[in-house]
Amino acid sequence: MHQRQGQILQLLTRQEQVSVSELSSLLGVSEVTVRGDLDQLGRAGLLRRTRGGAARPLEGEQALEESSKQYAAAKRRIGRAAAALIQNGETIFLDVGSTITEVARHLSPALQGVTVVTSGLNIALELERLPNVQVMVTGGTLRRLQHSLVNPYASDLISRIRADRLFLGCNGVHPQHGVTNANHEEAEIKAQMVRNSKVVVVLADHSKIGAVSRAHITALANVHTLITNQHAHRPLSEYAAEIPQVLSV
Known part of the structure:
Protein backbone atom coordinates (compact mmCIF):
# COMPACT_ATOMS: atom_id res chain seq x y z
CA MET A 1 0.00 0.00 0.00
CA ARG A 56 -2.69 19.20 -2.73
CA PRO A 57 -2.98 20.20 0.94
CA LEU A 58 -3.62 23.85 1.63
CA GLU A 59 -0.60 25.89 2.58
CA GLY A 60 -0.17 26.30 6.31
CA GLU A 61 -0.82 23.97 9.23
CA GLN A 62 -3.93 23.02 11.13
CA ALA A 63 -4.10 24.59 14.55
CA LEU A 64 -4.04 22.33 17.61
CA GLU A 65 -7.50 23.55 18.56
CA GLU A 66 -8.83 22.27 15.22
CA SER A 67 -7.06 18.89 15.30
CA SER A 68 -8.38 18.37 18.84
CA LYS A 69 -11.92 18.20 17.40
CA GLN A 70 -11.08 15.22 15.18
CA TYR A 71 -11.80 11.82 16.79
CA ALA A 72 -12.05 13.63 20.13
CA ALA A 73 -13.72 10.74 21.99
CA ALA A 74 -11.09 8.27 20.79
CA LYS A 75 -8.29 10.61 21.82
CA ARG A 76 -9.79 10.95 25.30
CA ARG A 77 -9.89 7.16 25.73
CA ILE A 78 -6.32 6.80 24.50
CA GLY A 79 -5.13 9.61 26.78
CA ARG A 80 -6.87 8.09 29.80
CA ALA A 81 -5.32 4.66 29.17
CA ALA A 82 -1.88 6.19 28.74
CA ALA A 83 -2.10 8.30 31.89
CA ALA A 84 -2.95 5.17 33.90
CA LEU A 85 0.51 3.75 33.07
CA ILE A 86 2.37 6.50 34.94
CA GLN A 87 3.71 5.49 38.35
CA ASN A 88 4.86 7.48 41.36
CA GLY A 89 8.44 8.66 41.18
CA GLU A 90 8.77 8.45 37.39
CA THR A 91 10.30 10.97 35.05
CA ILE A 92 8.34 11.12 31.81
CA PHE A 93 8.47 12.91 28.50
CA LEU A 94 5.15 14.23 27.23
CA ASP A 95 5.39 15.03 23.54
CA VAL A 96 2.99 17.49 21.84
CA GLY A 97 -0.34 17.29 20.04
CA SER A 98 -4.02 16.76 20.73
CA THR A 99 -3.79 13.14 21.90
CA ILE A 100 -0.83 13.84 24.20
CA THR A 101 -2.80 16.76 25.65
CA GLU A 102 -5.41 14.21 26.75
CA VAL A 103 -2.71 12.36 28.70
CA ALA A 104 -1.96 15.56 30.63
CA ARG A 105 -5.66 16.09 31.30
CA HIS A 106 -6.05 12.59 32.72
CA LEU A 107 -3.02 12.53 35.03
CA SER A 108 -4.14 11.54 38.53
CA PRO A 109 -3.96 14.17 41.29
CA ALA A 110 -2.80 11.33 43.55
CA LEU A 111 0.54 10.98 41.74
CA GLN A 112 3.59 11.66 43.88
CA GLY A 113 7.13 12.55 42.87
CA VAL A 114 6.48 12.58 39.12
CA THR A 115 8.53 14.85 36.86
CA VAL A 116 7.09 15.72 33.45
CA VAL A 117 9.33 17.11 30.72
CA THR A 118 7.41 18.52 27.77
CA SER A 119 7.93 20.55 24.62
CA GLY A 120 4.27 21.60 24.63
CA LEU A 121 3.37 24.92 26.23
CA ASN A 122 -0.32 24.02 26.44
CA ILE A 123 0.58 20.74 28.12
CA ALA A 124 2.66 22.52 30.75
CA LEU A 125 -0.33 24.74 31.50
CA GLU A 126 -2.62 21.69 31.80
CA LEU A 127 -0.30 20.31 34.48
CA GLU A 128 -0.41 23.41 36.67
CA ARG A 129 -3.37 21.84 38.53
CA LEU A 130 -1.18 19.04 39.91
CA PRO A 131 0.82 20.33 42.91
CA ASN A 132 2.84 17.13 43.31
CA VAL A 133 4.01 16.96 39.69
CA GLN A 134 7.15 18.85 38.75
CA VAL A 135 6.93 20.31 35.24
CA MET A 136 9.93 21.12 33.06
CA VAL A 137 9.60 22.84 29.67
CA THR A 138 12.29 22.18 27.09
CA GLY A 139 12.68 25.72 25.81
CA GLY A 140 13.51 26.40 22.17
CA THR A 141 11.70 28.07 19.29
CA LEU A 142 7.91 28.35 19.34
CA ARG A 143 5.73 26.75 16.67
CA ARG A 144 2.62 28.82 17.28
CA LEU A 145 -0.17 26.71 15.81
CA GLN A 146 0.89 23.64 17.80
CA HIS A 147 2.09 25.54 20.91
CA SER A 148 5.23 23.41 20.65
CA LEU A 149 8.94 24.15 21.10
CA VAL A 150 11.55 22.97 18.61
CA ASN A 151 15.22 23.52 17.81
CA PRO A 152 17.40 25.44 18.10
CA TYR A 153 18.00 24.70 21.81
CA ALA A 154 15.03 22.41 22.52
CA SER A 155 17.19 19.27 22.24
CA ASP A 156 19.67 20.58 24.79
CA LEU A 157 17.51 19.90 27.85
CA ILE A 158 16.18 16.62 26.44
CA SER A 159 19.72 15.31 25.93
CA ARG A 160 20.43 15.77 29.66
CA ILE A 161 17.48 13.67 30.85
CA ARG A 162 16.89 9.91 30.96
CA ALA A 163 13.14 9.43 31.14
CA ASP A 164 11.36 6.35 32.41
CA ARG A 165 8.64 6.73 29.76
CA LEU A 166 7.91 8.76 26.66
CA PHE A 167 4.35 9.32 25.49
CA LEU A 168 4.78 9.97 21.78
CA GLY A 169 2.30 11.44 19.32
CA CYS A 170 2.57 11.06 15.55
CA ASN A 171 0.83 11.26 12.17
CA GLY A 172 1.50 7.69 11.10
CA VAL A 173 2.34 4.22 12.40
CA HIS A 174 3.22 1.70 9.68
CA PRO A 175 4.45 -1.92 9.98
CA GLN A 176 7.40 -1.31 7.65
CA HIS A 177 7.96 2.43 7.81
CA GLY A 178 7.66 2.92 11.53
CA VAL A 179 6.47 6.04 13.32
CA THR A 180 6.31 9.23 11.24
CA ASN A 181 5.26 12.85 11.62
CA ALA A 182 4.06 15.60 9.29
CA ASN A 183 6.54 18.23 10.52
CA HIS A 184 10.31 17.73 10.28
CA GLU A 185 11.15 20.14 13.11
CA GLU A 186 8.89 18.37 15.56
CA ALA A 187 10.08 14.96 14.35
CA GLU A 188 13.62 15.94 15.33
CA ILE A 189 12.52 16.63 18.92
CA LYS A 190 10.43 13.45 19.06
CA ALA A 191 13.38 11.35 17.88
CA GLN A 192 15.59 12.87 20.58
CA MET A 193 13.00 11.95 23.21
CA VAL A 194 12.93 8.37 21.90
CA ARG A 195 16.70 8.09 22.27
CA ASN A 196 16.55 9.31 25.87
CA SER A 197 13.67 7.14 27.11
CA LYS A 198 13.64 3.67 28.66
CA VAL A 199 10.08 2.96 27.49
CA VAL A 200 8.39 4.44 24.42
CA VAL A 201 4.58 4.54 24.34
CA VAL A 202 3.07 5.61 21.00
CA LEU A 203 -0.42 7.10 21.03
CA ALA A 204 -2.27 7.04 17.71
CA ASP A 205 -5.96 7.15 16.93
CA HIS A 206 -7.21 4.79 14.20
CA SER A 207 -6.65 7.31 11.40
CA LYS A 208 -2.87 7.10 12.01
CA ILE A 209 -2.67 3.30 11.86
CA GLY A 210 -1.17 2.27 8.53
CA ALA A 211 -0.44 5.86 7.50
CA VAL A 212 3.00 7.13 6.50
CA SER A 213 3.86 10.82 6.91
CA ARG A 214 6.79 13.00 5.78
CA ALA A 215 9.33 12.78 8.60
CA HIS A 216 10.63 9.56 10.18
CA ILE A 217 10.72 9.47 13.99
CA THR A 218 11.65 5.91 14.90
CA ALA A 219 11.36 2.26 13.89
CA LEU A 220 8.70 0.07 15.49
CA ALA A 221 11.52 -1.95 17.10
CA ASN A 222 12.05 0.99 19.48
CA VAL A 223 8.38 1.11 20.55
CA HIS A 224 7.32 -0.78 23.68
CA THR A 225 3.58 0.01 23.67
CA LEU A 226 1.08 1.20 21.06
CA ILE A 227 -2.26 2.56 22.28
CA THR A 228 -4.97 3.12 19.68
CA ASN A 229 -8.75 2.80 19.40
CA GLN A 230 -10.91 0.06 17.96
CA HIS A 231 -11.46 1.25 14.38
CA ALA A 232 -7.97 0.83 12.94
CA HIS A 233 -7.88 0.36 9.15
CA ARG A 234 -5.12 -2.27 9.37
CA PRO A 235 -5.15 -5.40 11.57
CA LEU A 236 -3.30 -4.63 14.79
CA SER A 237 -1.75 -8.09 14.58
CA GLU A 238 0.57 -6.64 11.92
CA TYR A 239 2.29 -4.68 14.70
CA ALA A 240 2.62 -7.47 17.25
CA ALA A 241 5.87 -8.82 15.78
CA GLU A 242 7.70 -5.58 16.59
CA ILE A 243 5.75 -4.01 19.47
CA PRO A 244 5.48 -6.02 22.71
CA GLN A 245 2.20 -4.44 23.82
CA VAL A 246 -0.61 -3.25 21.53
CA LEU A 247 -3.68 -1.85 23.32
CA SER A 248 -7.00 -1.02 21.68
CA VAL A 249 -9.30 1.12 23.84
Missing part, protein backbone atom coordinates in the same frame (compact mmCIF):
# COMPACT_ATOMS: atom_id res chain seq x y z
CA HIS A 2 2.83 2.39 0.83
CA GLN A 3 4.20 2.30 -2.74
CA ARG A 4 0.77 3.04 -4.19
CA GLN A 5 0.19 5.95 -1.80
CA GLY A 6 3.63 7.28 -2.69
CA GLN A 7 2.65 7.27 -6.36
CA ILE A 8 -0.47 9.28 -5.52
CA LEU A 9 1.53 11.90 -3.62
CA GLN A 10 4.11 12.06 -6.41
CA LEU A 11 1.36 12.71 -8.94
CA LEU A 12 0.06 15.57 -6.78
CA THR A 13 3.47 17.23 -6.94
CA ARG A 14 2.98 17.52 -10.71
CA GLN A 15 -0.67 18.58 -10.78
CA GLU A 16 -2.99 20.44 -8.43
CA GLN A 17 -5.63 17.75 -8.14
CA VAL A 18 -6.52 14.25 -9.31
CA SER A 19 -9.73 12.23 -9.63
CA VAL A 20 -10.53 8.80 -8.21
CA SER A 21 -11.23 7.41 -11.69
CA GLU A 22 -7.91 8.74 -13.00
CA LEU A 23 -6.00 7.13 -10.14
CA SER A 24 -7.90 3.86 -10.52
CA SER A 25 -6.87 3.64 -14.17
CA LEU A 26 -3.30 4.76 -13.55
CA LEU A 27 -2.65 2.42 -10.60
CA GLY A 28 -4.64 -0.55 -11.84
CA VAL A 29 -6.78 -0.88 -8.71
CA SER A 30 -10.47 -0.41 -7.94
CA GLU A 31 -11.99 2.96 -7.14
CA VAL A 32 -12.88 1.60 -3.68
CA THR A 33 -9.17 0.93 -3.04
CA VAL A 34 -8.25 4.39 -4.29
CA ARG A 35 -10.79 6.05 -2.01
CA GLY A 36 -9.36 4.15 0.95
CA ASP A 37 -5.86 5.38 0.10
CA LEU A 38 -7.07 8.97 -0.31
CA ASP A 39 -8.94 8.87 2.99
CA GLN A 40 -5.84 7.60 4.78
CA LEU A 41 -3.55 10.19 3.18
CA GLY A 42 -6.08 12.90 3.92
CA ARG A 43 -6.20 12.00 7.61
CA ALA A 44 -2.41 12.18 7.72
CA GLY A 45 -2.57 15.71 6.28
CA LEU A 46 -0.70 14.75 3.11
CA LEU A 47 -3.51 15.71 0.73
CA ARG A 48 -6.93 17.33 0.77
CA ARG A 49 -9.97 15.24 -0.10
CA THR A 50 -12.24 16.79 -2.71
CA ARG A 51 -15.49 15.70 -4.33
CA GLY A 52 -14.47 12.81 -6.56
CA GLY A 53 -10.76 12.91 -5.80
CA ALA A 54 -8.03 14.79 -3.99
CA ALA A 55 -5.93 17.95 -4.17
Whole structure:
Protein backbone atom coordinates (compact mmCIF):
# COMPACT_ATOMS: atom_id res chain seq x y z
CA MET A 1 0.00 0.00 0.00
CA HIS A 2 2.83 2.39 0.83
CA GLN A 3 4.20 2.30 -2.74
CA ARG A 4 0.77 3.04 -4.19
CA GLN A 5 0.19 5.95 -1.80
CA GLY A 6 3.63 7.28 -2.69
CA GLN A 7 2.65 7.27 -6.36
CA ILE A 8 -0.47 9.28 -5.52
CA LEU A 9 1.53 11.90 -3.62
CA GLN A 10 4.11 12.06 -6.41
CA LEU A 11 1.36 12.71 -8.94
CA LEU A 12 0.06 15.57 -6.78
CA THR A 13 3.47 17.23 -6.94
CA ARG A 14 2.98 17.52 -10.71
CA GLN A 15 -0.67 18.58 -10.78
CA GLU A 16 -2.99 20.44 -8.43
CA GLN A 17 -5.63 17.75 -8.14
CA VAL A 18 -6.52 14.25 -9.31
CA SER A 19 -9.73 12.23 -9.63
CA VAL A 20 -10.53 8.80 -8.21
CA SER A 21 -11.23 7.41 -11.69
CA GLU A 22 -7.91 8.74 -13.00
CA LEU A 23 -6.00 7.13 -10.14
CA SER A 24 -7.90 3.86 -10.52
CA SER A 25 -6.87 3.64 -14.17
CA LEU A 26 -3.30 4.76 -13.55
CA LEU A 27 -2.65 2.42 -10.60
CA GLY A 28 -4.64 -0.55 -11.84
CA VAL A 29 -6.78 -0.88 -8.71
CA SER A 30 -10.47 -0.41 -7.94
CA GLU A 31 -11.99 2.96 -7.14
CA VAL A 32 -12.88 1.60 -3.68
CA THR A 33 -9.17 0.93 -3.04
CA VAL A 34 -8.25 4.39 -4.29
CA ARG A 35 -10.79 6.05 -2.01
CA GLY A 36 -9.36 4.15 0.95
CA ASP A 37 -5.86 5.38 0.10
CA LEU A 38 -7.07 8.97 -0.31
CA ASP A 39 -8.94 8.87 2.99
CA GLN A 40 -5.84 7.60 4.78
CA LEU A 41 -3.55 10.19 3.18
CA GLY A 42 -6.08 12.90 3.92
CA ARG A 43 -6.20 12.00 7.61
CA ALA A 44 -2.41 12.18 7.72
CA GLY A 45 -2.57 15.71 6.28
CA LEU A 46 -0.70 14.75 3.11
CA LEU A 47 -3.51 15.71 0.73
CA ARG A 48 -6.93 17.33 0.77
CA ARG A 49 -9.97 15.24 -0.10
CA THR A 50 -12.24 16.79 -2.71
CA ARG A 51 -15.49 15.70 -4.33
CA GLY A 52 -14.47 12.81 -6.56
CA GLY A 53 -10.76 12.91 -5.80
CA ALA A 54 -8.03 14.79 -3.99
CA ALA A 55 -5.93 17.95 -4.17
CA ARG A 56 -2.69 19.20 -2.73
CA PRO A 57 -2.98 20.20 0.94
CA LEU A 58 -3.62 23.85 1.63
CA GLU A 59 -0.60 25.89 2.58
CA GLY A 60 -0.17 26.30 6.31
CA GLU A 61 -0.82 23.97 9.23
CA GLN A 62 -3.93 23.02 11.13
CA ALA A 63 -4.10 24.59 14.55
CA LEU A 64 -4.04 22.33 17.61
CA GLU A 65 -7.50 23.55 18.56
CA GLU A 66 -8.83 22.27 15.22
CA SER A 67 -7.06 18.89 15.30
CA SER A 68 -8.38 18.37 18.84
CA LYS A 69 -11.92 18.20 17.40
CA GLN A 70 -11.08 15.22 15.18
CA TYR A 71 -11.80 11.82 16.79
CA ALA A 72 -12.05 13.63 20.13
CA ALA A 73 -13.72 10.74 21.99
CA ALA A 74 -11.09 8.27 20.79
CA LYS A 75 -8.29 10.61 21.82
CA ARG A 76 -9.79 10.95 25.30
CA ARG A 77 -9.89 7.16 25.73
CA ILE A 78 -6.32 6.80 24.50
CA GLY A 79 -5.13 9.61 26.78
CA ARG A 80 -6.87 8.09 29.80
CA ALA A 81 -5.32 4.66 29.17
CA ALA A 82 -1.88 6.19 28.74
CA ALA A 83 -2.10 8.30 31.89
CA ALA A 84 -2.95 5.17 33.90
CA LEU A 85 0.51 3.75 33.07
CA ILE A 86 2.37 6.50 34.94
CA GLN A 87 3.71 5.49 38.35
CA ASN A 88 4.86 7.48 41.36
CA GLY A 89 8.44 8.66 41.18
CA GLU A 90 8.77 8.45 37.39
CA THR A 91 10.30 10.97 35.05
CA ILE A 92 8.34 11.12 31.81
CA PHE A 93 8.47 12.91 28.50
CA LEU A 94 5.15 14.23 27.23
CA ASP A 95 5.39 15.03 23.54
CA VAL A 96 2.99 17.49 21.84
CA GLY A 97 -0.34 17.29 20.04
CA SER A 98 -4.02 16.76 20.73
CA THR A 99 -3.79 13.14 21.90
CA ILE A 100 -0.83 13.84 24.20
CA THR A 101 -2.80 16.76 25.65
CA GLU A 102 -5.41 14.21 26.75
CA VAL A 103 -2.71 12.36 28.70
CA ALA A 104 -1.96 15.56 30.63
CA ARG A 105 -5.66 16.09 31.30
CA HIS A 106 -6.05 12.59 32.72
CA LEU A 107 -3.02 12.53 35.03
CA SER A 108 -4.14 11.54 38.53
CA PRO A 109 -3.96 14.17 41.29
CA ALA A 110 -2.80 11.33 43.55
CA LEU A 111 0.54 10.98 41.74
CA GLN A 112 3.59 11.66 43.88
CA GLY A 113 7.13 12.55 42.87
CA VAL A 114 6.48 12.58 39.12
CA THR A 115 8.53 14.85 36.86
CA VAL A 116 7.09 15.72 33.45
CA VAL A 117 9.33 17.11 30.72
CA THR A 118 7.41 18.52 27.77
CA SER A 119 7.93 20.55 24.62
CA GLY A 120 4.27 21.60 24.63
CA LEU A 121 3.37 24.92 26.23
CA ASN A 122 -0.32 24.02 26.44
CA ILE A 123 0.58 20.74 28.12
CA ALA A 124 2.66 22.52 30.75
CA LEU A 125 -0.33 24.74 31.50
CA GLU A 126 -2.62 21.69 31.80
CA LEU A 127 -0.30 20.31 34.48
CA GLU A 128 -0.41 23.41 36.67
CA ARG A 129 -3.37 21.84 38.53
CA LEU A 130 -1.18 19.04 39.91
CA PRO A 131 0.82 20.33 42.91
CA ASN A 132 2.84 17.13 43.31
CA VAL A 133 4.01 16.96 39.69
CA GLN A 134 7.15 18.85 38.75
CA VAL A 135 6.93 20.31 35.24
CA MET A 136 9.93 21.12 33.06
CA VAL A 137 9.60 22.84 29.67
CA THR A 138 12.29 22.18 27.09
CA GLY A 139 12.68 25.72 25.81
CA GLY A 140 13.51 26.40 22.17
CA THR A 141 11.70 28.07 19.29
CA LEU A 142 7.91 28.35 19.34
CA ARG A 143 5.73 26.75 16.67
CA ARG A 144 2.62 28.82 17.28
CA LEU A 145 -0.17 26.71 15.81
CA GLN A 146 0.89 23.64 17.80
CA HIS A 147 2.09 25.54 20.91
CA SER A 148 5.23 23.41 20.65
CA LEU A 149 8.94 24.15 21.10
CA VAL A 150 11.55 22.97 18.61
CA ASN A 151 15.22 23.52 17.81
CA PRO A 152 17.40 25.44 18.10
CA TYR A 153 18.00 24.70 21.81
CA ALA A 154 15.03 22.41 22.52
CA SER A 155 17.19 19.27 22.24
CA ASP A 156 19.67 20.58 24.79
CA LEU A 157 17.51 19.90 27.85
CA ILE A 158 16.18 16.62 26.44
CA SER A 159 19.72 15.31 25.93
CA ARG A 160 20.43 15.77 29.66
CA ILE A 161 17.48 13.67 30.85
CA ARG A 162 16.89 9.91 30.96
CA ALA A 163 13.14 9.43 31.14
CA ASP A 164 11.36 6.35 32.41
CA ARG A 165 8.64 6.73 29.76
CA LEU A 166 7.91 8.76 26.66
CA PHE A 167 4.35 9.32 25.49
CA LEU A 168 4.78 9.97 21.78
CA GLY A 169 2.30 11.44 19.32
CA CYS A 170 2.57 11.06 15.55
CA ASN A 171 0.83 11.26 12.17
CA GLY A 172 1.50 7.69 11.10
CA VAL A 173 2.34 4.22 12.40
CA HIS A 174 3.22 1.70 9.68
CA PRO A 175 4.45 -1.92 9.98
CA GLN A 176 7.40 -1.31 7.65
CA HIS A 177 7.96 2.43 7.81
CA GLY A 178 7.66 2.92 11.53
CA VAL A 179 6.47 6.04 13.32
CA THR A 180 6.31 9.23 11.24
CA ASN A 181 5.26 12.85 11.62
CA ALA A 182 4.06 15.60 9.29
CA ASN A 183 6.54 18.23 10.52
CA HIS A 184 10.31 17.73 10.28
CA GLU A 185 11.15 20.14 13.11
CA GLU A 186 8.89 18.37 15.56
CA ALA A 187 10.08 14.96 14.35
CA GLU A 188 13.62 15.94 15.33
CA ILE A 189 12.52 16.63 18.92
CA LYS A 190 10.43 13.45 19.06
CA ALA A 191 13.38 11.35 17.88
CA GLN A 192 15.59 12.87 20.58
CA MET A 193 13.00 11.95 23.21
CA VAL A 194 12.93 8.37 21.90
CA ARG A 195 16.70 8.09 22.27
CA ASN A 196 16.55 9.31 25.87
CA SER A 197 13.67 7.14 27.11
CA LYS A 198 13.64 3.67 28.66
CA VAL A 199 10.08 2.96 27.49
CA VAL A 200 8.39 4.44 24.42
CA VAL A 201 4.58 4.54 24.34
CA VAL A 202 3.07 5.61 21.00
CA LEU A 203 -0.42 7.10 21.03
CA ALA A 204 -2.27 7.04 17.71
CA ASP A 205 -5.96 7.15 16.93
CA HIS A 206 -7.21 4.79 14.20
CA SER A 207 -6.65 7.31 11.40
CA LYS A 208 -2.87 7.10 12.01
CA ILE A 209 -2.67 3.30 11.86
CA GLY A 210 -1.17 2.27 8.53
CA ALA A 211 -0.44 5.86 7.50
CA VAL A 212 3.00 7.13 6.50
CA SER A 213 3.86 10.82 6.91
CA ARG A 214 6.79 13.00 5.78
CA ALA A 215 9.33 12.78 8.60
CA HIS A 216 10.63 9.56 10.18
CA ILE A 217 10.72 9.47 13.99
CA THR A 218 11.65 5.91 14.90
CA ALA A 219 11.36 2.26 13.89
CA LEU A 220 8.70 0.07 15.49
CA ALA A 221 11.52 -1.95 17.10
CA ASN A 222 12.05 0.99 19.48
CA VAL A 223 8.38 1.11 20.55
CA HIS A 224 7.32 -0.78 23.68
CA THR A 225 3.58 0.01 23.67
CA LEU A 226 1.08 1.20 21.06
CA ILE A 227 -2.26 2.56 22.28
CA THR A 228 -4.97 3.12 19.68
CA ASN A 229 -8.75 2.80 19.40
CA GLN A 230 -10.91 0.06 17.96
CA HIS A 231 -11.46 1.25 14.38
CA ALA A 232 -7.97 0.83 12.94
CA HIS A 233 -7.88 0.36 9.15
CA ARG A 234 -5.12 -2.27 9.37
CA PRO A 235 -5.15 -5.40 11.57
CA LEU A 236 -3.30 -4.63 14.79
CA SER A 237 -1.75 -8.09 14.58
CA GLU A 238 0.57 -6.64 11.92
CA TYR A 239 2.29 -4.68 14.70
CA ALA A 240 2.62 -7.47 17.25
CA ALA A 241 5.87 -8.82 15.78
CA GLU A 242 7.70 -5.58 16.59
CA ILE A 243 5.75 -4.01 19.47
CA PRO A 244 5.48 -6.02 22.71
CA GLN A 245 2.20 -4.44 23.82
CA VAL A 246 -0.61 -3.25 21.53
CA LEU A 247 -3.68 -1.85 23.32
CA SER A 248 -7.00 -1.02 21.68
CA VAL A 249 -9.30 1.12 23.84
